[in-house]
Amino acid sequence: MQTPIIFLHGFPFNGSCWDPQVAHFKNKTTVFNPDLRGHRHGPGTQKSESPQGPWMIAHFVDDLITFLDEKKIQKINLCGLSMGGYIALHFVNKFPERVQSLILCDTQAGSDNNETKNQRYETIKNIHKNGLTELAKSFSKKALSERTLKNNPQIQSQLESMILENKAECIALVVGALAARNDFKSALSSITCPTMVIVGSDDAITSPEINKELALGIPGARFEQISFAGHLSNLEKPEAFNSLLEEFLMKH
Numbered sequence: 001m002q003t004p005i006i007f008l009h010g011f012p013f014n015g016s017c018w019d020p021q022v023a024h025f026k027n028k029t030t031v032f033n034p035d036l037r038g039h040r041h042g043p044g045t046q047k048s049e050s051p052q053g054p055w056m057i058a059h060f061v062d063d064l065i066t067f068l069d070e071k072k073i074q075k076i077n078l079c080g081l082s083m084g085g086y087i088a089l090h091f092v093n094k095f096p097e098r099v100q101s102l103i104l105c106d107t108q109a110g111s112d113n114n115e116t117k118n119q120r121y122e123t124i125k126n127i128h129k130n131g132l133t134e135l136a137k138s139f140s141k142k143a144l145s146e147r148t149l150k151n152n153p154q155i156q157s158q159l160e161s162m163i164l165e166n167k168a169e170c171i172a173l174v175v176g177a178l179a180a181r182n183d184f185k186s187a188l189s190s191i192t193c194p195t196m197v198i199v200g201s202d203d204a205i206t207s208p209e210i211n212k213e214l215a216l217g218i219p220g221a222r223f224e225q226i227s228f229a230g231h232l233s234n235l236e237k238p239e240a241f242n243s244l245l246e247e248f249l250m251k252h
């Protein structure tokens, strides 16, 4: 495994979501798991900065290309979960020559419908009024499978703490970026790099059906489902996730 791998986390967590993958892959290749824009220490979060919105997924793509150029990295294995997958899809569309292989996890190619946009608006209003407490409670639960909530409840507490580490104003801007994202369904057929789509069987946010449809749209993409995992398949079932990823990366 020569090419570095970069992991893009989901909303509204941070790079530490990928700790089980960093631990597994760090002796095999160069691994990056940055905090993304608006999350923990990511771009736009510095004390001196008052974040200037609106933000769009294109800003996250700019951050990623700046990160790679600064490190003089030409090609990457790009692995994104949920929001990280939206960024990865946008990135591979804009910079196909920089992506050696693509791993999309618990994500989708479609954009928000009106109902989801209205829910995003309510979330933004709520964050402005009450901060992140409610989001931390509800989203950390929704993101995990029943099995994880029962057998590994500490993962939920870990997620809640991650959400509360963020600045509310930044997370409100990220919600706006999610709502404004492009629809990439019709662009899937032009993806040429080896691609794998992974989803938790109990993902309540981006279902296995949605992920299957995503895989079917990408020429030659492999589709894998991880049993009893929810939306955070890499964190809920790290061994199954790592072995799929390792096998895929060894081939490509």
Ligand code: MLT
Pocket: 009, 010, 011, 012, 081, 082, 083, 084, 178, 205, 231
């Ligand atoms: C995520 O996990 O990144 C979010 O669920 C994405 C979204 O809400 O669309």
